[in-house]
Amino acid sequence: MTTPSPEDVHTPMLTDGDEFRIPTYKLLQQDGTLYEGAEAPHLERDKALRMYQAMVFTRVLDERMLAAQRQGRLSFYMQCTGEEAAVIGSAAALDDADVIMAQYREQGALAYRGFTTDEFMNQLFGNELDYGKGRQMPVHYGSTRLNYVTISSPLATQIPQAVGYAYGQKLAGDGHCTITYFGEGAASEGDFHAALNMAAVHKVPVIFLCRNNGYAISTPTIEQFAAEGVAPRAFGYRMHVIRVDGNDILAVYEATRVARRMAVEDNRPVLIEAMTYRLAGHSSSDDPSSYRSKKEEEAWREKDPLLRMQRWLTDKGWWSEDDEKRLQESMRREVLDTMKRAEKRPPPPLESLVTDVYDEVTPALAEQLDQLKAHIRKYPDAYPKSASQVTGGD
Amino acid sequence: MARMNMLQAINHALDTAMAADERVLCFGEDVGVFGGVFRATSNLQQKYGKARCFNTPLVEQGIIGFANGLAAQGSIPVAEIQFADYIFPAFDQIVNESAKYRYRSGNLFNVGGLTIRAPYGGGIAGGHYHSQSPEAYFAHTPGLKVVVPRNAHQAKGLLLGAIRDDNPVVFFEPKRLYRASVGDVPESDYQLPLGEAEVVKEGSDITLVAWGAQIEVVEQAVEMAEKERVSCEVIDLRTILPWDVETVANSVLKTGRLLVSHEAPLTGGFGAEVAATIQARCFLYLESPIARVTGLDTPFPLALEKEYMPDHLKVYEAIKASVEF
CATH class of the missing domain: 3.40.50.970 (Thiamin diphosphate (ThDP)-binding fold, Pyr/PP domains)
Structure with a gap:
């Protein structure tokens, strides 16, 4: 087999790819009206409201939890603020049985799928009801019920895993696909490149959704890549790509809907680059004021994806100021009440230290646990989280 | 300074x-x-x-x-x-x-x-x-x-x-x-040697080897042990590879007991290397088994981090077990 080559030339002809310009797909303007010539995707009222409510919930959750972190009630937090449309618009275009492999800033997708406030809080506080058994930092959610694979902090590791998962879905013929989310910074990792290549070579039903939010912690995109965005990389792997206004939930929804159809019907992977902005710090440990200007942030606040969708819903007569006030208030109350419940719950049992390392607790681990219990019995005051579990007689 | x-x-x-x-x-x-x-x-x-x-x-x-x-x-x-x-x-x-x-x-x-x-x-x-x-x-x-x-x-x-x-x-x-x-x-330009451990504190009953943040933990345990008249020698390995066998071996020849402590899991941790080498070098001088106080053989946890950590109390208990062996 020989690789098909372009026409031969006999003088050096270099190309930098600049002849390929990838446009940005946009439907909704900030005032809530459609661009001229743009057509809104078909969305039922209930679905549109489900999407919007997930956006508001995510915003409220993020505001409250960052405040809780500042009050010392929570060790750490990461906000999705500014990127709600990119995450929720794409999640809404999937079947709820499609699998999500996210990075860590995609709580909106979980909210859309119906992760309950209790489920969020139990993970955030790492209590006895946390599915992850209090082993990971806050925001590392996972849910089998909602087909959301548990978050891992190392960047980009989920991207080739999504390709493998989706290849399995293709073989199973279940008509489902996998979407993987990541930032434009994570797209610099080797795992990203490996994943795109394997997906294209093996014709895998996977959607790569890059949240190009402008920053990898402090590093701006201009120091992350010389190219114009992440999207052009798809060409190198012969993969379809679409760039979309990430603050435009209608455009994100429609782009993902089209991508999903290509993925599940034709086994063609698609890269989506959602252009957005991380309005918050990287995490509760970060202070963006040392690497970017308030003016820049303000310019993006003007493009708030929530307000944009709210205006569209209002124009359609599906939403009112009263609805907004009621929703905000009830969600705030729910988040606060649930938080109070979750933070009072005890931590996972001491045994959870050694379970799940393997499918069964090995004899060596059982012995280490026994030694630990004996030690805690001797110094109960030093281990307040677990002392009552071992002193009250097992 | x-x-x-x-x-x-x-x-x-x-x-x-x-x-x-x-x-x-x-x-x-x-x-x-x-x-x-x-x-x-x-x-x-x-x-x-x-x-x-x-x-x-x-x-x-x-x-x-x-x-x-x-x-x-x-x-x-x-x-x-x-x-x-x-x-x-x-x-x-x-x-x-x-x-x-x-x-x-x-x-x-x-x-x-x-x-x-x-x-x-x-x-x-x-x-x-x-x-x-x-x-x-x-x-x-x-x-x-x-x-x-x-x-x-x-x-x-x-x-x-x-x-x-x-x-x-x-x-x-x-x-x-x-x-x-x-x-x-010092604000001046100075270098400390690689490959050389440092005896941070001299003692005669037991040698405690650690590095990095674990030195502070070991020192807390030593404070407790010395109240009970156990004289501890503390060695900061400083360089893990290539490590300073001589300094540790000379210390153990003197004290007859060794405890190694690190946060990483027990199995395959660097403490195992120290223990194997020192038992070969100091076999006839050892008065108790070489002790290791380490993290558990699990991934690093969160909610139960305190329980996981090889803290000063665990080190102290291991010192006592070693001298009472």
Whole structure:
């Protein structure tokens, strides 16, 4: 087999790819009206409201939890603020049985799928009801019920895993696909490149959704890549790509809907680059004021994806100021009440230290646990989280 | 002398190295204008320019591959990996490249100028991926040096020693102590030797070996033990590879007892290497089994981090068990 080559030339002809310009797909303007010539995707009222409510919930959750972190009630937090449309618009275009492999800033997708406030809080506080058994930092959610694979902090590791998962879905013929989310910074990792290549070579039903939010912690995109965005990389792997206004939930929804159809019907992977902005710090440990200007942030606040969708819903007569006030208030109350419940719950049992390392607790681990219990019995005051579990007689 | 915390001491070491030799470069994720997520590289870009201190794209294998190339060319790269937990994409570049560059080329080429800095260790509610102590993986790789400082003064001297050592060095910084460890640090240019342990405290009943943040924990346990008239000798290994067998062996010949403590899991931890070597060297002098006080053989937890950690109480109990054996 020989690789098909372009026409031969006999003088050096270099190309930098600049002849390929990838446009940005946009439907909704900030005032809530459609661009001229743009057509809104078909969305039922209930679905549109489900999407919007997930956006508001995510915003409220993020505001409250960052405040809780500042009050010392929570060790750490990461906000999705500014990127709600990119995450929720794409999640809404999937079947709820499609699998999500996210990075860590995609709580909106979980909210859309119906992760309950209790489920969020139990993970955030790492209590006895946390599915992850209090082993990971806050925001590392996972849910089998909602087909959301548990978050891992190392960047980009989920991207080739999504390709493998989706290849399995293709073989199973279940008509489902996998979407993987990541930032434009994570797209610099080797795992990203490996994943795109394997997906294209093996014709895998996977959607790569890059949240190009402008920053990898402090590093701006201009120091992350010389190219114009992440999207052009798809060409190198012969993969379809679409760039979309990430603050435009209608455009994100429609782009993902089209991508999903290509993925599940034709086994063609698609890269989506959602252009957005991380309005918050990287995490509760970060202070963006040392690497970017308030003016820049303000310019993006003007493009708030929530307000944009709210205006569209209002124009359609599906939403009112009263609805907004009621929703905000009830969600705030729910988040606060649930938080109070979750933070009072005890931590996972001491045994959870050694379970799940393997499918069964090995004899060596059982012995280490026994030694630990004996030690805690001797110094109960030093281990307040677990002392009552071992002193009250097992 | 100036009062400095460990971050300031590290920053001071980098500043000193860059001022003394223009071949020294500092780079990694967010190390440029931001000065690194812990601010260890603060003001270096402002002082030495973007060509010598800069942000890299977010790609650890790229950072270390790039650093290997720079070192082969004759520059002196000091590459930062943001957390030791994130060093593994670069494992191939470190283990197969950095460590073997000299050997495989018959010393035609080497990357001796390379230093890799990475914050390691627990105690900061960091869960699986902001807490690990991966020194044993690298200690299993001939050709590398692995160094871990215990306080601000040690950090500056050892880092300058690492940067100027003509071998690739992995330099793990105990991030729990970054701001907590404050001490007098010379403002002058000084180096501490690699490959040499330090007897931090002399004693006669038992030898306690540790490194990095664990030294502080061991010292707390020693305080408890000495109230019960157990005389403890504390040794900071400082360099994990190649490690100072003589200093430890001489101490154990004197005390007859050894305890090694590290945060990393028990099985395959570097404590196992110390124990095996010392039992061979000091077999007839040992009065009790060599003790290891370490993390559990599990991934690093979060909610039960305190229970997981080899804290001073666990070390104290192990000291008692050893002397009462």
